[in-house]
Amino acid sequence: xxxxLSVIVFTTSSGAGYGLLAWLGVWAVxxxxxxxxxxxxASLGLSLGAITVGLLSSTLHxxxxxxxxxxxSQWRSSWLSREGVSSAATYVPALLFALGWLVIGSTSGIxxxxxxxxxxxxxxxxxxxxxxxxxxxxxxxxxxxxxxPNYLALxxxxxxxxxxxxxxxxxxxxxxLILAAFLCIPLAGFxxxxxxxxxxxTASLSDAGTxxxxxxxxxxxxxxxxxxxxxxxxxxxxxxxxxxxxxKLRIIALVAAFFLPQLLTLxxxxxxxxxxxxxxxxxxxxxxxxxxxxxxxxxAEAKHTVTLYYGAERA
Amino acid sequence: xxxxxxxxQAKRLGLVIDLDICVGCHACAVNCKQWNSGGVxxxxxxxxxxxxxxxxxxxxxxxxxxxxxxxxxxxVHFPRSCLHCAEPACVTVCPTGASYKRAEDGIVLVNxxxxxxxxxxSWACPYGAREYDYDAGVMKKCTLCIDxxxxxxxxxxxxxxxxxxxxxxxxxxxxxLGDPGSAVSQLxxxxxxxxxxxxxxYAPTNKYLPPRPRxxxxxxxxxxxxxxxxxxxxxxGFLAWVDRLLxx
Numbered sequence: 244x245x246x247x248l249s250v251i252v253f254t255t256s257s258g259a260g261y262g263l264l265a266w267l268g269v270w271a272v273x274x275x276x277x278x279x280x281x282x283x284x285a286s287l288g289l290s291l292g293a294i295t296v297g298l299l300s301s302t303l304h305x306x307x308x309x310x311x312x313x314x315x316s317q318w319r320s321s322w323l324s325r326e327g328v329s330s331a332a333t334y335v336p337a338l339l340f341a342l343g344w345l346v347i348g349s350t351s352g353i354x355x356x357x358x359x360x361x362x363x364x365x366x367x368x369x370x371x372x373x374x375x376x377x378x379x380x381x382x383x384x385x386x387x388x389x390x391x392p393n394y395l396a397l398x399x400x401x402x403x404x405x406x407x408x409x410x411x412x413x414x415x416x417x418x419x420l421i422l423a424a425f426l427c428i429p430l431a432g433f434x435x436x437x438x439x440x441x442x443x444x445t446a447s448l449s450d451a452g453t454x455x456x457x458x459x460x461x462x463x464x465x466x467x468x469x470x471x472x473x474x475x476x477x478x479x480x481x482x483x484x485x486x487x488x489x490x491k492l493r494i495i496a497l498v499a500a501f502f503l504p505q506l507l508t509l510x511x512x513x514x515x516x517x518x519x520x521x522x523x524x525x526x527x528x529x530x531x532x533x534x535x536x537x538x539x540x541x542x543a544e545a546k547h548t549v550t551l552y553y554g555a556e557r558a
Numbered sequence: 559x560x561x562x563x564x565x566x567q568a569k570r571l572g573l574v575i576d577l578d579i580c581v582g583c584h585a586c587a588v589n590c591k592q593w594n595s596g597g598v599x600x601x602x603x604x605x606x607x608x609x610x611x612x613x614x615x616x617x618x619x620x621x622x623x624x625x626x627x628x629x630x631x632x633x634v635h636f637p638r639s640c641l642h643c644a645e646p647a648c649v650t651v652c653p654t655g656a657s658y659k660r661a662e663d664g665i666v667l668v669n670x671x672x673x674x675x676x677x678x679x680s681w682a683c684p685y686g687a688r689e690y691d692y693d694a695g696v697m698k699k700c701t702l703c704i705d706x707x708x709x710x711x712x713x714x715x716x717x718x719x720x721x722x723x724x725x726x727x728x729x730x731x732x733x734x735l736g737d738p739g740s741a742v743s744q745l746x747x748x749x750x751x752x753x754x755x756x757x758x759x760y761a762p763t764n765k766y767l768p769p770r771p772r773x774x775x776x777x778x779x780x781x782x783x784x785x786x787x788x789x790x791x792x793x794x795g796f797l798a799w800v801d802r803l804l805x806x
Binding site: 244304305306307308310311313314315316317319320321322323324327375378379380381382448449451453454455456457459460461462463464465466467468469470472473474475476479480547548549552553 | 560561562577582584587611612613614615616619620621622623624625626627630631632633634636638647649650651652653654655656672673674675676677678680681682683684685686689690691692694695696752753754755756757758759760766768769
C-alpha cells in the first residue's frame with residue numbers, strides 16, 4: 244500500500260497524544276497527578292497538540308477536506324467514522340479535565356472522573372484506528388489479530404515516554420511510570436516482532452488463481468496488462484518495497500523504537516538527576532522516530548489483492 | 559446510509575462474463591469510458607491524455623493472463639469491473655454515506671456530492687473496482703450504466719450496460735441474477751459460472767464463465783480422415799496416362 248505521509252504522521256502523532264492522555268487520566272484516578280499548573284499546561288498541551296496536529300494531518304490526504312464533517316455520520320457501519328466520532332467526543336472530557344487541572348488546579352473528584360473519561364476516549368479512538376486497518380480483508384497483512392495489540396502497545400509506549408519526558412523537565416519523577424515504561428517498551432517490541440513474523444510466515448488466502456477463478460486450469464500469470472501507464476490502483480495499492488530495504492528498516496525501527504528508548508530510560512536512572520531530562524526527552528523523540536519508521540513499513544509492506552490482477556501471484 | 563439495505567429485494571442486476579468467448583478487444587472498456595464520460599459519473603477525468611504518462615479513470619479494464627504450461631497453456635482475456643457484491647465492504651467502510659447499495663436492484667453507487675475522497679472504499683474492494691478521480695477529488699466506479707438501463711427514451715434492446723451492447727463477441731450478458739429463471743441465471747448454471755475470490759466473502763453478483771475444455775482432436779465435420787486419390791486406381795483415359803507418366 245502507498246505509504247501516505249499524512250496518514251503516517253496522523254497515526255503516529257495522535258497515537259502518542261492519546262497514549263499520553265490515557266496515562267494522565269489513569270494517573271489522575273490513582274491520585275498520583277500533582278496539581279501543578281505548569282505540568283498541566285505542558286503535558287495536556289503536548290497531548291492535545293499531538294492529537295490535533297495528527298487529526299488535521301489526516302484531512303490533508305482527503306480529496307475534499309471541507310466535507311470532512313460528513314465523516315461523523317456513518318458510525319453504525321464504518322470504523323473510520325467511529326474513529327472520527329470518538330476523537331471528537333474525547334475532546335469534551337479532555338478539555339474539562341484541562342479546565343480542572345489547569346484553571347481550577349484540581350485533579351481529584353469530578354476532575355479525576357473527566358481524566359478517566361479522557362482515558363476511555365483515548366483508548367477507544369486508538370482501537371477504532373486499528374480496526375480501520377484490521378477490518379480490510381483484501382489486505383491480509385492488516386486483516387489479522389496482531390494489528391490491534393500493536394497499535395495499543397505503541398500508543399501506550401510513546402505516551403508513557405512523553406509523559407516521563409515532561410515530568411523530568413519539572414524535576415518530578417514517578418517510579419511507577421518508569422516501571423510502566425519498562426513494561427510497555429518490551430511488550431510493544433515483542434508484539435511488533437510477532438507481527439512481522441506473522442506476515443512473513445502466513446501465505447495469503449487469495450492468489451492469482453482465485454482472483455481470476457482460473458487456478459484450476461494451471462498456474463496463472465499476467466501476459467498483458469490492460470494499460471501501458473500506471474493507473475490509480477497501481478499507484479495507491481501497487482506500492483512495492485525491496486525486501487532488503489524492508490529488512491534493514493525493520494532493524495532500524497527496532498533499535499529506534501524499542502532498544503534505544505529502553506537503554507536511555509535505564510541510563511536515566513543511573514546518571515545525576517540534572518541530566519535526566521536529556522535522557523528522557525531523547526528516549527521519547529527517538530521512540531517516536533522509530534514508530535514513524537514502523538508505521539511507514541506497516542503501509543509499505545502491506546499487499547492488496549488488486550495486485551493479483553497486475554502480475555503478483557500472491558497478495 | 560452506508561449500512562447495507564435491511565430489506566434488499568430479490569432483484570440483483572449484474573453481468574455474466576464469458577471468458578471462453580472474450581477476444582480481448584477492449585471494446586467494452588472503451589465504450590464504457592465513452593458512455594460514462596457523459597453519464598452520471600462524468601467526467602472520467604484523464605490527466606495528461608496525450609503526454610508520456612497518461613492517467614485516467616476507467617470503470618472497466620481488460621487484463622490478459624496465461625494459464626497452464628506448455629501444450630496445456632492458454633491465453634485468457636479477463637475483463638474486470640465492479641461486481642456489485644451482495645456484501646460490499648466498500649459501502650460499509652464509507653464514513654460519509656457517499657457509497658451505497660440500492661435495495662431495489664443491488665447496484666452499488668457513489669454519491670459524489672457526499673464523497674470526501676478518503677479512498678478507504680478502494681482499499682476495501684479486493685477487485686480494484688473503484689478508481690479515484692484526482693482532479694475531482696472523489697471516488698468513481700461502475701454504475702452498471704444506471705442512466706442507460708432504466709432510460710425509457712432508449713429502445714428496449716439498448717437498455718443494457720454499454721460494455722454489454724458493444725461486445726462484438728457477445729461475451730458479456732446482463733440481467734437479474736437474483737431471479738433463478740432469468741437468462742443470465744440459466745447461462746450461469748449451464749456453464750458453471752463462478753465468483754471471483756469467494757474466500758473473502760464479498761458474494762459478488764457478477765459471475766464469470768470458465769473457458770471451455772480445450773479441444774485436443776479435430777472436430778469431425780464429415781470429411782474422411784484420408785484424402786481420396788485424385789485418380790481412382792484402374793481408371794483409364796488422359797488423366798490415368800498422365801498419372802502413369804509422372805509416377806514412372
